[in-house]
Amino acid sequence: MESGINYTQNTLKTITRKKTSPWLVFLRQWQLYAMILLPVVYILIFAYGPMFGIVVAFKDFSIRRGILGSEWIGFKYFEQFLSTPHFYNLLRNTVVLSLYSLVAGFIMPIILALALNETKNILFKKTVQMVTFFPYFISTVVMVGIILQFLNSNGGFVNNVIKLLGGETINFMGIPSMWRHIYVWSGVWQGMGYGAVIYIAALSGVDPEIIESSIIDGVSRPQRVWYIDIPSILPTVTILLILSIGNIMNVGFEKVYLMQNNLNLDVSEVISTYVYKRGLVNYQYSYSTAVGLFNSVVNFILLIIANAVARRVGESSLW
Amino acid sequence: MAVNENIIRSINVKRRTVNYYTSISDKLYMLLVNIILWSALIVVLIPIIFILASSFSSAEAIAAGRVFLWPVEFNTRGYQLIFKTSAIKFGFRNSVLYTGLGTIINIIMTMLAAYPLSRKDFQGRSFVTVLFSITMFFSGGMIPTYLLIRSLGMIDTVWAMVIPNAMAVWNVIITRTYIQSNIPHELYECASLEGCGDFYYVIRIVVPLAKPIIAVMALLYAVGHWNSYFNAMLYLRSEKLFPLQIILRDILIYNMGLGSPQDVERQMERLYFSYLLKYSTIIVGSLPMMILYPFVQKYFIRGIMIGALKG
Known part of the structure; x- marks a missing residue:
């Protein structure tokens, strides 16, 4: 079957190659080109356009003079960012927050998937999967709303329980040292079920014969998880890990921004929210573009390092 | 093909069950698995139920912190x-x-x-x-x-x-x-x-x-x-x-x-x-x-x- 298709395709190819020039092929495929024209134009304008716009980081940009008319100023804004007193704090907040969410957001779905894979009660398994998957569909705005209400000191669930047990109410969102934990664990709450799906898929692909023979050999359940289940999801884990390391500097701007208040700004200001405030609230376009570019470059370097390490250590890598 | 797999699976399930009841460590292990799943279920459900219950409670009950997982003084004013x-x-x-x-x-x-x-x-x-x-x-x-x-x-x-x-x-x-x-x-x-x-x-x-x-x-x-x-x-x-x-x-x-x-x-x-x-x-x-x-x-x-x- 397969070879048959290849055969016909190959003969077709040789026929076209012999009889027609590339120009004629292009003419014959004009409908395909017409189709892809719109997406290509879209990508050129809305993905490559802003990439060209990065030059404003090296210019003294003003809306009036436009990108081309503005003066070149080189690395002035990069130097300005690196020497601001905020720099160290921003970098630390960004890196700590994303490393923390990376670790927690990575381990919890794996544990959930392994546990779901072990249970024999299909109804229970389906229920757990359905319930834990649901929060993924909640929008960021509503999610932050839920966090604020749940931890509220005026009738929030946690404080109600604390009061019931005779404790003092706590203003969770006002305590800087609590902020990261709230951000990360609410993220786990929302993303755990979604993250588990992909591992469940990988686990269901384990050859039943391997499991059967391991049972015959008297392998215990914990051993089976360690020697069969975990190795079988390892390639998926590696790829996802590389991808998320490449995103380490892209902390979810939307949620961080909504969770900020004056009391927690010391730990909650990250590079992307800083870019937004400087660029679109204070209209310092060039400076904030430079900060954004710095962020992307660090990100890309991290991606390359992660990929190189993964290739050394294991077999899977992105390229 | 599909039938074959099903048969293999059903054999599997039977063997697993046998294995599961024989070993104490496996029993403890299954206990752990169930604890993980139940806590995941409860942790995800509590905030959702709390919000739902509060939305049907009276404003005074919410402010006084009397709402947990069931509406207090049920109403739909909100x-x-x-x-x-x-x-x-x-x-x-x-x-x-x-x-x-x-x-x-x-x-x-x-x-x-x-x-x-x-x-x-x-x-x-x-x-x-x-x-x-x-x-x-x-x-x-x-x-x-x-x-x-x-x-x-x-x-x-x-x-x-x-x-x-x-x-x-x-x-x-x-x-x-x-x-x-x-x-x-x-x-x-x-x-x-x-x-x-x-x-x-x-x-x-x-x-x-x-x-x-x-x-x-x-x-x-x-x-x-x-x-x-x-x-x-x-x-x-x-x-x-x-x-x-x-x-x-x-x-x-x-x-x-x-x-x-x-x-x-x-x-x-x-x-x-x-x-x-x-x-x-x-x-x-x-x-x-x-x-x-x-x-x-x-x-x-x-x-x-x-x-x-x-x-």
């Missing part, structure tokens, strides 16, 4: 007020518009890109693939994108909500892979021998055969549109264009829309009422997703699987 608020109505209407229009544009663009890329004999295939893939790793960033949208004159128009994210490259790749592996090339050869052009072929053959993946894509895009507030925050200025998420943000996070009554007694009452309002707003804001969830869940999982296995 909901009654929400359905009278015009901002929420307008926001709802705008969100429906952006989601509908945006998703239609998304699907058209995704199909227009995915079909030619699925054709192995398409001349520009590798060039376009590279052109698209690069954008998954590099982007201009927030400010250059904003400046572009601004120079295109899209600020504060409906277009800013649907054009800048008209297509997601990742979704194009998944759709392309689906078409490639599910619609045989011979079908095209036959059709083209009969004189069928590419446009006609896409409309008559590809779209009907790719319905499952189109459904998955429509869901992914639609949920994205419905839940996003970021583009609206960047590009929209006038209130009459605000989508629901911006209205929700103003109520839930910025505590807006309360007014400022003069006398102290009414002020307290209003304050309490604003607590209640937030709970019912959360429920109303996620109601469309809650209703759709049971139906869309399996398509979503399918979408993740295709993306994971083929991507």
Whole structure:
């Protein structure tokens, strides 16, 4: 079957190659080109356009003079960012927050998937999967709303329980040292079920014969998880890990921004929210573009390092 | 084949059961598994039930901290007020518009890109693939994108909500892979021998055969549109264009829309009422997703699987 298709395709190819020039092929495929024209134009304008716009980081940009008319100023804004007193704090907040969410957001779905894979009660398994998957569909705005209400000191669930047990109410969102934990664990709450799906898929692909023979050999359940289940999801884990390391500097701007208040700004200001405030609230376009570019470059370097390490250590890598 | 696998599986289940009851360590292990699953279930459910219970409670009970997982002094005043608020109505209407229009544009663009890329004999295939893939790793960033949208004159128009994210490259790749592996090339050869052009072929053959993946894509895009507030925050200025998420943000996070009554007694009452309002707003804001969830869940999982296995 397969070879048959290849055969016909190959003969077709040789026929076209012999009889027609590339120009004629292009003419014959004009409908395909017409189709892809719109997406290509879209990508050129809305993905490559802003990439060209990065030059404003090296210019003294003003809306009036436009990108081309503005003066070149080189690395002035990069130097300005690196020497601001905020720099160290921003970098630390960004890196700590994303490393923390990376670790927690990575381990919890794996544990959930392994546990779901072990249970024999299909109804229970389906229920757990359905319930834990649901929060993924909640929008960021509503999610932050839920966090604020749940931890509220005026009738929030946690404080109600604390009061019931005779404790003092706590203003969770006002305590800087609590902020990261709230951000990360609410993220786990929302993303755990979604993250588990992909591992469940990988686990269901384990050859039943391997499991059967391991049972015959008297392998215990914990051993089976360690020697069969975990190795079988390892390639998926590696790829996802590389991808998320490449995103380490892209902390979810939307949620961080909504969770900020004056009391927690010391730990909650990250590079992307800083870019937004400087660029679109204070209209310092060039400076904030430079900060954004710095962020992307660090990100890309991290991606390359992660990929190189993964290739050394294991077999899977992105390229 | 399928029957064989089923038999093997049923044998497996039996052996597992036997094994499970014989060993103490396995018993402890299963206990651990059940503890993990039950705690995951409870931890996810508690906040949802709490919000739901509070939204049906009285404002005074909420302020006094008497609400846990069951409504106290049951009433629906919060909901009654929400359905009278015009901002929420307008926001709802705008969100429906952006989601509908945006998703239609998304699907058209995704199909227009995915079909030619699925054709192995398409001349520009590798060039376009590279052109698209690069954008998954590099982007201009927030400010250059904003400046572009601004120079295109899209600020504060409906277009800013649907054009800048008209297509997601990742979704194009998944759709392309689906078409490639599910619609045989011979079908095209036959059709083209009969004189069928590419446009006609896409409309008559590809779209009907790719319905499952189109459904998955429509869901992914639609949920994205419905839940996003970021583009609206960047590009929209006038209130009459605000989508629901911006209205929700103003109520839930910025505590807006309360007014400022003069006398102290009414002020307290209003304050309490604003607590209640937030709970019912959360429920109303996620109601469309809650209703759709049971139906869309399996398509979503399918979408993740295709993306994971083929991507």
